Amino acid sequence: MGRLTMLKKRKRGRATPPTKYFEWRRSAAKPGLDLGGYWSYPIFVREKADRMHWLHLICSVARRPLKKLTAIYRPKVLLTTPVGCAMVASYIDLRHGRDVYAGGGWEKPVGLFPHKDVASLTVKQFRVEEERLLGLALEASREFLKSGSLSAEYRELWLRLTHPGILPYVKPVAPRFFHALKLIAKGKAP
């Protein structure tokens, strides 16, 4: 095998493309930004005809220690970043600013974490799956920009890891992505 072939293979096989998603998700205490809580995985929204952004729904959470569950509430923040999360493109505080959902509903949780599809995973396994999803996200963004569709792998993994309680909140803010998830029939706007 020639050296060029080896280099190409190595590059293609790189497991995790660079993304700051996990760093941002941990940064609950960025000055002025309320980033703590449950984060959706990258939702693709078209910023311009030739440019894609990632949208993140960030939800308040409340621990339920006795039940060993975490209650997830409706989104409180919409954060968009360039693909890869290198920086913030927009930050919308739904609680203190304009609420795009206009439906209230702050008091009652939309679901309990972990949901059924991930409850049997260990923390370590869950993290591996999250990293796999983010590893797919860059290529999936490019594909979505071109064709408006999602690869089956990204779609299935995104749906598996995402708490179903937030799906109704995806449709009003990212209808094309929601359509690509093939959930139109099931999805119900809040």
Added chain:
Amino acid sequence: MGEFELPDEPDNVAGNSWDEVDADGDGVPDAIQLPDVDELQYLADVELRGADIDGDGTMDIVVMNVDLDGDGVTDIAALAADLDADGEVDFLAVTDRSTDVWDDITEDTAFHWPEDETALLLEVHEPDYFDGFDDYFEIHGTPQEDMALWDQQNDPNSCAVSTTHMMFRSLGIDLSEEYLADYMETDGTYDYNSGTYVHLLDDSINRLASELELPVTANEFANANLEYIEEMLDRGVRPLVVVDSVELYEEEDSFLGDIVDLPYSCHAVQVIAVEHDSDGSQVVINDPGFWGGSGQRIPADRFMDSADDYGNKGVAVTHV
């Protein structure tokens, strides 16, 4: 300390039975009373109370009160405590008020409880103390004192508020967690649903200190290493540190359904000590997140890894 054994229930006393109370629901009795063995119309002649502080199912503190003469006053009291949860009694106190039994005690000669009763009554055992102890066992901070000031957080996201409350108590100020939560909610530092914005916490504490003329000051820190934390503790500073609780308690192999938090949620704890001994280095924390979070000993490497996720950040509260 092992589980203590109850004496056999006296079956020759009609109507008497052990009254066991399991206050924290862990299946271990926390208080046991034997009512009126001598039928002298007083509630309890022998009373045992225990507390399982670290939630391991065994008693860490046991108190026994015996009323020998049925006058409703304790004649013998004993207290045993396993403060470091190593299964050995670290602290034993016994008081004998048997003079109360004597009938010929008059008002003039009656035993009067001394003002400094603790000093008189306690027999403090320090079996671990020996020449060279300080070299063998290096400690920064005051874990025994601060463990007793542990407080469980009132609300799901109030860990930093509760930790501030513990730090204040450690400096001799008790404003209650409710008061601090109200204050910090009003000034925008704490949100019931979202938690505490740690980057605002030092300003909030300083504002509160100024308004109430409290002798404390708070400063945010970041990139703290273990030596920095030790130095803070040596200077009497009380540090709150932001950590990844899943990493802190090594729950990576736990199922998601068995952990309390999201697998990436941040948490605030008070560091009350750093200890170095033959078993290695431990960071001792008061964790407000769960019952039994008092004096949790975490291997230093693991603690620093869990803090590293959040930039080894925290807030230092100092007495001024």
